[in-house]
Amino acid sequence: SVEIADGARRTVSALRKFQLTMAMGDPDKKAAPVHLEIPPVVVDMDAGYGNLFNVQRTVELYVNAGVAAAHLEDQVMPKRCGHIAGKALISADEFVGKLKMMRSAADDLGHKDFIIIARTDGVSATEAPESKRGLELAIDRGLRYLDSGVPDLLWCEFPTAERGPTEEFCTEIRKRFPKARFAFNYSSSFKWFNEKDPVTWDELGLLGVGFIFITLAVQHAAGYGISTLLNDLKQSQEEGYMALQRKEWADGVDIPTRSHHLFSGVPYHHHVGQKYGASRLSEEMDEHLEISKVV
Known part of the structure; x- marks a missing residue:
């Protein structure tokens, strides 16, 4: 939990620095100041990394790292991936205790707006x-967790992409809790494009889903992009990389990472360094580089 919390802290810190960098802009590259809202960071808490005291410690670490929300699941420790067979659950009573500890730990630190997502793996x-x-079982568990008054969102992990179980789960829960809100894992484990009648995000919204996330979507996109680039380099040498740059810098394209100097916060660090007297610091690029020819 300490390592994950540190990763969350670094993520929040990096987002904040990028926000400050964009707020400053970069006149040399004709980048106007822009105010960016920092997206809330939601972190996986697995099964809490132990008993409720481990849950307490983890929430304290997350809250102090700037995390906005976390989801906790009702599996035993060590847990299994949501789509691997043989999952086992702790008792509902024990899980409710962990949820209450999450709420208490966040509230004690003055973060009553910390969002708690309760996940059940009861279906499989x-x-x-x-x-x-x-x-x-999943419906009973979901009702029990909402009875505790703790979860802001309820998440049921489904073993397939079929719409039926999702619709039934949300409908049954809302018979007792009409205002219940759900989280939904649009899982990368499923080939959604092969589904004959995949549930749409608009339909999920009507069912009460307030938070949709795609696990590993960015990893899949990055892997595809990297593989494409490497293949282009193999086939076209330098033209393969220039083709990527043309796409990044095409008119109307706004990809933050196209300028790694801006994305990593170089203008921000220069500004802070100059303000506090850092030695050997300059905003100038190498004298041999033309501004129009660097990223």
């Missing part, structure tokens, strides 16, 4: 204290 769990299994 093979071991649980209850006799029920499948969707019936």
Whole structure:
């Protein structure tokens, strides 16, 4: 949990520095000042990394790192990936205790707006204290967790991309909690393009889903982009990289990472360094480089 919290802290810090950099702009590159809203950082808490005292410690680390929300699941430790067989659940009572500890820890630090997402793996769990299994177990678990008054969002992990279980889960939960809000994992584990009737995001919204996320979407996009670039370099040598740059710098394209100097906060660090007297600091590029020819 310490390592993950540190990763979250670094993420929030990097976003803040980029926000400050964009607020300053970069006149040399004709980049006007822009105010960017920092997106809320939502962090996976797995099963809490231990008992409720480990949950308390983890929430403290997350809140102090600037995390806006976290999701906790009802699996035993060590847990399994949501789409791997053989998942086992702790008791509902124990999980509710962990949820209450999350709320208490965040509130004690003055962060009553910290969002708590309760996840149940009941649909595909093979071991649980209850006799029920499948969707019936997941619905019972979801109702129990909402009864505690803690979760801001309820997340049920589904083993397939079928729309039926999602619709039934949300509908049954809302019979008792009409204002219940859900989180939905538009999972990268499923080939959504092969579904005959995939649920749409608009439909999920009507079911009460307030937070949709795609696990590993950015990793898949990055992997595809890297593979494409490497293949282009192999086939076209230098033209392969120039083709990428033409796309990045085409009129109307606004990709923050196209200027790695701006994205990494060089103008911000120069400004702060000059303000506090850092030695050997300059905003100038190498004298041999023309501004129009560097990123």
